[in-house]
Amino acid sequence: MLIDVHAHFLHDRTPRADWRERNASRLRAGERVGITVHVASILGSWGRTSPTYFPSVADLRYANDFLLAYQRDHPGRVRGYVTVNPNYTAESLAEIGRCLDAGMIGIKLAASRRADDPLLDPICQSAAERGVPVLHHIWQHRRRDYPGQEASDARELAELARRHPAVPFLLAHIGGGGDWLHSLPVIRDLPNVLVDLSGSGVDGGMLEACIAAVGVERLLWGCDLTIETGWAKLRYLSHLLPPDELELVGWRNAARVFPPGAFPSD
Amino acid sequence: MRIDVNAFLGAYPFRRVPGTSPDAVVAAMDRVGIDEAWVSHLPGIFWRDPTEGNAWLLETTRRSPRLQAVPAIHPGLAHWDDALARACDAGAPAVRADPTFYGIDPAGLEMRDLVAACAAVDMPLTLAVRLEDGRQRHPNDGAPELPASAVRALVRSDAGARLLVTHADRPFVEEVHFGSTPAEASRIWWDICWIWGPPEDHLQTLLRTMGSERFLVGTGQPLRLPENAGAKLDLLELTAEQRTAIEAGNAASLRRRPN
Numbered sequence: 001m002l003i004d005v006h007a008h009f010l011h012d013r014t015p016r017a018d019w020r021e022r023n024a025s026r027l028r029a030g031e032r033v034g035i036t037v038h039v040a041s042i043l044g045s046w047g048r049t050s051p052t053y054f055p056s057v058a059d060l061r062y063a064n065d066f067l068l069a070y071q072r073d074h075p076g077r078v079r080g081y082v083t084v085n086p087n088y089t090a091e092s093l094a095e096i097g098r099c100l101d102a103g104m105i106g107i108k109l110a111a112s113r114r115a116d117d118p119l120l121d122p123i124c125q126s127a128a129e130r131g132v133p134v135l136h137h138i139w140q141h142r143r144r145d146y147p148g149q150e151a152s153d154a155r156e157l158a159e160l161a162r163r164h165p166a167v168p169f170l171l172a173h174i175g176g177g178g179d180w181l182h183s184l185p186v187i188r189d190l191p192n193v194l195v196d197l198s199g200s201g202v203d204g205g206m207l208e209a210c211i212a213a214v215g216v217e218r219l220l221w222g223c224d225l226t227i228e229t230g231w232a233k234l235r236y237l238s239h240l241l242p243p244d245e246l247e248l249v250g251w252r253n254a255a256r257v258f259p260p261g262a263f264p265s266d
Numbered sequence: 267m268r269i270d271v272n273a274f275l276g277a278y279p280f281r282r283v284p285g286t287s288p289d290a291v292v293a294a295m296d297r298v299g300i301d302e303a304w305v306s307h308l309p310g311i312f313w314r315d316p317t318e319g320n321a322w323l324l325e326t327t328r329r330s331p332r333l334q335a336v337p338a339i340h341p342g343l344a345h346w347d348d349a350l351a352r353a354c355d356a357g358a359p360a361v362r363a364d365p366t367f368y369g370i371d372p373a374g375l376e377m378r379d380l381v382a383a384c385a386a387v388d389m390p391l392t393l394a395v396r397l398e399d400g401r402q403r404h405p406n407d408g409a410p411e412l413p414a415s416a417v418r419a420l421v422r423s424d425a426g427a428r429l430l431v432t433h434a435d436r437p438f439v440e441e442v443h444f445g446s447t448p449a450e451a452s453r454i455w456w457d458i459c460w461i462w463g464p465p466e467d468h469l470q471t472l473l474r475t476m477g478s479e480r481f482l483v484g485t486g487q488p489l490r491l492p493e494n495a496g497a498k499l500d501l502l503e504l505t506a507e508q509r510t511a512i513e514a515g516n517a518a519s520l521r522r523r524p525n
Contacts (some may be wrong), residue, residue, distance in 0.1 A: 021467075022467075025463065025464045025466075025467055028464070042467060139402075140402065177399050178402050179401075200399075200405065201399055202490045202491040202494045203402075203491075204283050204488040204490060205281070205282060205283050205284050208284060225466060227463060227501065228462070228463035229497075231493075231497035231501070232497040235298075236491050
């Protein structure tokens with residue numbers, strides 16, 4: 001059993017003409033790596049009709065619907081996060097309810113609003129009520145504002161996590177660029193924040209630092225945009241960790257934080 | 267046989283990196299099935315005179331036959347040609363220069379002189395586009411990344427130049443390859459260290475559009491996990507011949523043959 005907690009798919013209303021190929025490539029590579037379940041999100045239209053990190057309500061609804069259909073087409077292999085834009089509170093809460101009722105298993109927040117903003121509170125209250133985790137896009141140590149996103153770093157996520165101790169938060173892509181050495185100490189003492197190991201970064205020493213900072217019980221394996229880097233980290237972890245701890249990172253921690261029954265043999 | 271053309275020995279000045287000793291790098295090679303690694307002296311890249319790391323590098327690699335020294339040459343320093351001659355005498359498979367870290371024009375006269383001198387002795391010149399992701403570099407680590415235009419300019423500057431470019435991503439590779447004549451492009455080799463695999467399939471695309479003869483295994487270890495290269499190759503649809511070429515054959519063709 002292996003669960004990728006950070007996957008994405010594309011659809012026909014994104015800028016990518018090759019969206020089918022990319023989706024198929026993810027599934028094909030997943031088979032080779034041994035990924036049992038891709039837990040995925042789609043950030044609206046990926047920039048085609050609203051910005052990737054500031055998606056419109058209509059684009060989110062279309063993308064979430066596509067992902068629900070994709071999940072139905074690939075039962076047992078694909079599960080979904082419902083992606084919302086917290087600037088639209090009522091619509092976000094309705095979308096969360098609709099998509100979780102339809103079988104999604106988590107909430108994805110990207111960079112539409114800073115993580116410590118009060119607008120995220122009703123969404124996190126909803127996560128607590130429904131017993132689902134929140135995967136939050138994180139820029140590891142944001143030293144400035146970046147165009148096209150209102151990115152958060154670990155400090156802001158930690159603030160949110162303190163306000164909602166019953167919600168598991170997944171700090172996204174520790175290897176996704178930025179200074180992971182800044183993020184890890186920030187969340188060390190927050191048991192409801194777990195580290196998603198995905199991202200294209202395969203820095204020597206990063207996995208050791210993750211283990212030292214939060215322990216294997218708070219690490220979740222994932223790939224994001226590069227499956228080979230996920231596989232590389234998994235291979236390296238198999239040298240660092242005994243088999244039972246590798247299982248924690250590979251799927252058991254995910255099975256613990258996602259709702260019961262989210263995964264096939266769960 | 268698998269050859270890693272992009273590895274380092276020694277400490278990194280901007281963060282603690284485990285496994286930088288020669289023994290640790292060899293152990294990592296064993297772990298991932300690498301038979302031979304072309305190694306550079308990592309701290310020297312940041313020194314005023316990077317060639318001061320060459321003596322240690324050559325001595326260390328003499329004691330460890332699976333490690334092949336890639337000495338540094340700073341063409342802005344007097345007598346740099348002596349360092350190139352010593353690299354030739356030592357049987358180095360390639361030399362390296364990191365002009366943006368040295369603070370010299372990456373396509374300027376000094377670099378062109380170095381390219382010409384390397385060409386004259388059939389020595390490949392290694393150029394790294396970057397060492398770390400730009401988003402995570404230390405605030406005081408401000409050297410620019412190597413521009414693609416510099417690679418194009420350098421390969422044009424001498425008809426005998428042979429360049430090994432490491433840590434380049436797909437847009438960089440494509441810009442240089444398709445911005446060069448076929449003859450120029452045939453004298454540039456790329457390591458796969460920074461090229462994405464699935465689902466974007468950048469490496470698979472480049473192999474289809476440029477051919478497998480242009481690509482080499484490079485890991486960037488120990489700054490990066492060497493497992494990444496093997497994982498990337500295992501996710502490709504390759505013939506045995508293509509895989510052998512990427513893993514060893516292309517490096518064997520590229521390396522300088524001692525006279």
